[in-house]
Amino acid sequence: MSLDLGRLSLNQATTMNWGTAQTIDGCARAGVGWIGLWRHKVAELGLGETARRMRAAGLRASSLCRGGYFPASSAAEREERIDDNHRAIDEAAELGAPVLVLVAGPAADRDLDGARQMVEDGIRVVAPYAEERGVSLAIEPLHPMFAGDRSVVVTLSQANTMAGRIGSPAVGVAVDVYHVWWDPQVYTEIARAAGQILGFHVSDWLVPPPDHLLGRGMMGDGMIELRRLREAVDGAGYGGPIEVEIFNQRVWDSPGDEVLALMKERFLSVC
Amino acid sequence: MSLDLGRLSLNQATTMNWGTAQTIDGCARAGVGWIGLWRHKVAELGLGETARRMRAAGLRASSLCRGGYFPASSAAEREERIDDNHRAIDEAAELGAPVLVLVAGPAADRDLDGARQMVEDGIRVVAPYAEERGVSLAIEPLHPMFAGDRSVVVTLSQANTMAGRIGSPAVGVAVDVYHVWWDPQVYTEIARAAGQILGFHVSDWLVPPPDHLLGRGMMGDGMIELRRLREAVDGAGYGGPIEVEIFNQRVWDSPGDEVLALMKERFLSVC
Numbered sequence: 458m459s460l461d462l463g464r465l466s467l468n469q470a471t472t473m474n475w476g477t478a479q480t481i482d483g484c485a486r487a488g489v490g491w492i493g494l495w496r497h498k499v500a501e502l503g504l505g506e507t508a509r510r511m512r513a514a515g516l517r518a519s520s521l522c523r524g525g526y527f528p529a530s531s532a533a534e535r536e537e538r539i540d541d542n543h544r545a546i547d548e549a550a551e552l553g554a555p556v557l558v559l560v561a562g563p564a565a566d567r568d569l570d571g572a573r574q575m576v577e578d579g580i581r582v583v584a585p586y587a588e589e590r591g592v593s594l595a596i597e598p599l600h601p602m603f604a605g606d607r608s609v610v611v612t613l614s615q616a617n618t619m620a621g622r623i624g625s626p627a628v629g630v631a632v633d634v635y636h637v638w639w640d641p642q643v644y645t646e647i648a649r650a651a652g653q654i655l656g657f658h659v660s661d662w663l664v665p666p667p668d669h670l671l672g673r674g675m676m677g678d679g680m681i682e683l684r685r686l687r688e689a690v691d692g693a694g695y696g697g698p699i700e701v702e703i704f705n706q707r708v709w710d711s712p713g714d715e716v717l718a719l720m721k722e723r724f725l726s727v728c
Numbered sequence: 729m730s731l732d733l734g735r736l737s738l739n740q741a742t743t744m745n746w747g748t749a750q751t752i753d754g755c756a757r758a759g760v761g762w763i764g765l766w767r768h769k770v771a772e773l774g775l776g777e778t779a780r781r782m783r784a785a786g787l788r789a790s791s792l793c794r795g796g797y798f799p800a801s802s803a804a805e806r807e808e809r810i811d812d813n814h815r816a817i818d819e820a821a822e823l824g825a826p827v828l829v830l831v832a833g834p835a836a837d838r839d840l841d842g843a844r845q846m847v848e849d850g851i852r853v854v855a856p857y858a859e860e861r862g863v864s865l866a867i868e869p870l871h872p873m874f875a876g877d878r879s880v881v882v883t884l885s886q887a888n889t890m891a892g893r894i895g896s897p898a899v900g901v902a903v904d905v906y907h908v909w910w911d912p913q914v915y916t917e918i919a920r921a922a923g924q925i926l927g928f929h930v931s932d933w934l935v936p937p938p939d940h941l942l943g944r945g946m947m948g949d950g951m952i953e954l955r956r957l958r959e960a961v962d963g964a965g966y967g968g969p970i971e972v973e974i975f976n977q978r979v980w981d982s983p984g985d986e987v988l989a990l991m992k993e994r995f996l997s998v999c
Contacts, residue, residue, distance in 0.1 A: 563935070567951055573912070602873040604910035605935040605951045615912050639875035641844070641886050664834070664876040669937050680838055680876045 466491030468702035518554035526562035527579030629653035737762030739973035789825035797833035798850030866902035900924035
């Protein structure tokens with residue numbers, strides 16, 4: 458199956474040194490029709506102003522990053538996280554973003570099982586509100602190297618099972634190649650996710666990884682079987698935007714227009 | 729189940745700044761009865777001399793690190809890796825180490841499936857020789873963050889399945905908490921490994937991880953549910969030595985005798 462640039466989305470994390478206004482202008486210049494927005498970047502420009510500029514430039518939001526972070530030691534803290542997820546759903550609705558990406562959060566008090574239950578409970582609580590506002594919630598498994606500091610959801614199997622148990626039409630999964638490429642079960646689980654894939658993110662795994670958090674590479678520069686994964690996700694019925702999400706200091710320090718040009722080229726040649 | 733110091737083994741990677749003679753003397757001073765040896769450290773002192781000094785000090789080798797690294801682009805290279813594994817088996821036999829730890833190695837040419845098959849094929853080839861020499865081969869799944877540079881075997885499920893398919897009495901698995909703690913299937917897979925667990929390694933997962941390779945922590949300093957994992961491994965019938973294996977520059981830079989004292993204390997208080 459061939460890929461066309463109409464599916465390409467720039468996740469804002471790839472050009473973190475750009476503000477949201479610059480990102481919108483840069484995508485318009487480059488002919489990139491989708492942006493994956495981040496809440497803290499949107500807040501800098503303002504929610505209404507971001508939505509207005511996106512419309513004026515003819516751009517659409519592929520997703521909003523991020524909700525989640527459900528586990529906490531006290532009930533009061535967990536309640537605050539729920540409130541924040543409700544606000545994130547409102548923001549996604551106002552931006553016209555069809556999907557809010559959920560990052561589970563780390564465990565409180567070394568209790569992985571307990572934290573995993575808190576994630577499921579939290580999503581169950583916010584799902585009806587998301588459905589009402591027309592926003593879908595994508596459970597994104599993160600690479601197991603983030604299990605200690607960012608996400609107790611670490612495999613697509615786990616995300617699929619959790620989404621299935623919650624059983625809401627508003628809840629599905631996001632597949633990010635950087636997080637799942639190593640998994641011996643990844644193709645089985647992509648097939649199993651058919652009908653509930655809400656997002657697909659690409660980048661590459663560099664060897665050796667230059668950094669714990671900022672170590673992602675441009676597609677084609679690393680180890681990931683990108684085309685095989687993209688075709689598997691397409692084969693599971695996903696035809697939506699594909700976000701390029703590269704956390705990498707060297708990419709951030711490069712001129713944004715050059716990053717977008719290379720991203721377009723690699724999107725077609727290796728994805 | 730309570731733990732006694734008779735099961736404590738110092739993996740040489742914890743005191744990398746010590747030579748093998750110093751390690752033997754240090755363990756004797758500290759009353760640590762087992763050492764997990766590394767081939768390159770043993771080579772510095774000499775194989776015969778290491779075996780002689782171990783015997784003289786009344787110490788036993790819990791394992792030898794490491795064999796493996798089976799995948800390679802060419803048949804000739806793969807043959808060299810097989811030869812090296814045969815040598816490693818000979819060395820383990822001469823040292824009286826009952827177990828050779830296998831690290832799978834990374835994929836050649838981005839082909840994960842192919843590399844995983846090369847690992848299984850390689851172990852199949854060397855297993856009869858290991859059996860003949862009285863050495864067991866432990867397939868050690870590494871953390872998925874090493875999938876690009878060190879091991880295409882990344883889950884205990886995968887190691888269990890591979891060992892089962894090979895079906896040799898000389899082949900089993902090693903469980904290292906640092907590599908498997910994040911896995912939602914870890915307790916199921918430890919139970920499934922009953923009867924084929926050949927080693928158990930402890931350390932801790934620091935948050936945030938200070939380094940890709942040298943980021944392990946002393947037991948009790950991180951996120952891992954150590955006692956729960958140790959009891960699960962014991963519950964699966966493993967009663968052998970437990971190796972403390974901490975790759976960490978700060979630990980390496982500390983006086984070895986202090987590291988051993990703290991390791992003994994933490995072994996009893998948190999494992």
